[in-house]
Amino acid sequence: MRAALRERPALALRPAALGPAAGDESLLGPVTTAAEAAGVQPGMRLGEALSLCPDLALVEQDPATAEHEWEELLKRLEDSGFAVEAAAVGCVYFETRGIERLYGGLEPALKRALAAVGPAWDARIGAAERRFAALAAAHVARSGQVLIVSDRPRDFIAPLPLTLLPIDPQRREELEELGVRRLGQLAGLPGAAVAERLGPDGRRAWSLARGEQRGKVRARKVANELAETLEFPEAVANELTLRRAVGSLLDRLLAQPERGDRAVRKLALSAKLVGGGSWRRTVTLRDATADRDRLRVAVGVKLGELPAPVTRLGLELVELAQTVGRQLELVQPEGLELRAHLSEGLKQVRAGAGSGAVCSVLEVAPWSRIPERRALLVPRDD
Amino acid sequence: MVANPRAASAAGSARRLNSPQRALVETHVDGSPRSVNRQQVALVREEWRVVDRWWTEEPIDRRYFDVVLVSGENGVVFLDREAQCWFSQRA
Numbered sequence: 403m404r405a406a407l408r409e410r411p412a413l414a415l416r417p418a419a420l421g422p423a424a425g426d427e428s429l430l431g432p433v434t435t436a437a438e439a440a441g442v443q444p445g446m447r448l449g450e451a452l453s454l455c456p457d458l459a460l461v462e463q464d465p466a467t468a469e470h471e472w473e474e475l476l477k478r479l480e481d482s483g484f485a486v487e488a489a490a491v492g493c494v495y496f497e498t499r500g501i502e503r504l505y506g507g508l509e510p511a512l513k514r515a516l517a518a519v520g521p522a523w524d525a526r527i528g529a530a531e532r533r534f535a536a537l538a539a540a541h542v543a544r545s546g547q548v549l550i551v552s553d554r555p556r557d558f559i560a561p562l563p564l565t566l567l568p569i570d571p572q573r574r575e576e577l578e579e580l581g582v583r584r585l586g587q588l589a590g591l592p593g594a595a596v597a598e599r600l601g602p603d604g605r606r607a608w609s610l611a612r613g614e615q616r617g618k619v620r621a622r623k624v625a626n627e628l629a630e631t632l633e634f635p636e637a638v639a640n641e642l643t644l645r646r647a648v649g650s651l652l653d654r655l656l657a658q659p660e661r662g663d664r665a666v667r668k669l670a671l672s673a674k675l676v677g678g679g680s681w682r683r684t685v686t687l688r689d690a691t692a693d694r695d696r697l698r699v700a701v702g703v704k705l706g707e708l709p710a711p712v713t714r715l716g717l718e719l720v721e722l723a724q725t726v727g728r729q730l731e732l733v734q735p736e737g738l739e740l741r742a743h744l745s746e747g748l749k750q751v752r753a754g755a756g757s758g759a760v761c762s763v764l765e766v767a768p769w770s771r772i773p774e775r776r777a778l779l780v781p782r783d784d
Numbered sequence: 785m786v787a788n789p790r791a792a793s794a795a796g797s798a799r800r801l802n803s804p805q806r807a808l809v810e811t812h813v814d815g816s817p818r819s820v821n822r823q824q825v826a827l828v829r830e831e832w833r834v835v836d837r838w839w840t841e842e843p844i845d846r847r848y849f850d851v852v853l854v855s856g857e858n859g860v861v862f863l864d865r866e867a868q869c870w871f872s873q874r875a
């Protein structure tokens with residue numbers, strides 16, 4: 403919602419809500435203050451919300467933009483010296499021990515983090531010895547506030563509701579039916595009884611409510627910035643064409659010198675849809691590989707999930723393996739030498755004629771009666 | 785309508801293959817080409833029409849001619865009836 407409001411700031415003053423994704427239950431996501439004033443609540447059914455507020459503007463879900471904005475935010479935090487662990491879009495953990503001296507204490511460091519996030523995200527920070535207490539403090543804090551739980555975190559979280567716990571809603575309802583509505587009430591129960599009634603998840607929730615689970619912050623590795631995009635002159639829905647486009651993007655990505663011969667562990671495929679929304683899927687490989695055909699098959703499967711024709715296709719190498727060595731093959735695959743010669747020839751052409759001089763032909767609609775719509779020229783700078 | 789084939793394309797953008805090129809065509813009374821780019825037309829081998837995408841804001845209405853020039857060269861030209869301009873293109 404924040405990402406959408408950044409693109410269309412005028413919506414912030416109007417009743418607006420994040421619409422449901424295609425195929426999902428018709429429940430609303432976050433809503434603006436104006437929508438809340440009209441009685442619309444997050445999680446409300448679409449029909450009910452529209453009957454309450456006929457002027458309600460629905461914002462289409464844009465996961466690719468949201469992830470992009472979130473990634474930018476994480477980078478700003480990292481630039482300020484915070485080693486971050488992103489739990490989900492909208493929730494990030496970080497340690498301050500290493501940089502408190504840099505900023506002159508805990509509170510100035512947290513204020514620096516708020517400044518790094520910027521005003522657009524409506525950020526709030528909770529700080530505590532334990533992760534769960536910090537998360538609870540962040541939930542309680544107002545927008546732009548830093549709330550530090552310095553001592554007795556268990557007392558701080560005791561009056562807070564059970565909704566903060568990462569447990570199944572059915573389990574939470576079960577607890578509420580038993581009269582347990584606050585974290586302090588849950589913490590006061592015997593652990594064995596909670597485990598017997600609610601299982602391992604309940605036991606973990608009980609442990610969190612008592613402020614026992616410490617859980618270290620595992621800072622993420624600095625993200626790779628290996629990405630390629632391909633803009634289509636018009637929307638493309640044909641899966642064969644999209645597969646060829648993915649092949650072309652893979653060729654360009656694998657040829658980037660920044661990859662340094664490292665194998666690919668995780669990729670992200672994103673698309674801008676014809677209606678203006680976006681789509682993104684990640685693919686994690688069991689064995690890291692730099693083999694073009696294997697990568698193409700792995701990513702190609704996701705193309706079947708596209709909900710609409712696309713106007714832009716993007717591919718990103720999200721995570722690379724650290725290993726570069728590979729065992730040599732006894733018999734080289736057929737055509738390897740020819741491909742090496744071809745690649746060398748193309749490099750010469752590119753050096754002579756400049757970047758963008760070498761292109762691949764990508765068939766888009768070979769059956770079209772309009773000749774210029776049958777194929778595209780895709781630049782190859784590999 | 786024919787999009788401008790010389791429009792700049794950003795890096796990473798795909799561009800159309802076989803985009804129409806503007807052509808200088810003189811016609812007979814019946815609308816068939818007499819000369820293409822100052823070369824006389826020896827023979828019109830075939831003629832056809834393409835009407836498509838009339839439901840969009842960029843409708844296509846073209847009258848194609850497959851011609852043989854006096855030099856022996858083959859070519860395909862079409863009249864864009866929306867823009868009233870002549871283009872050459874490999875069909």
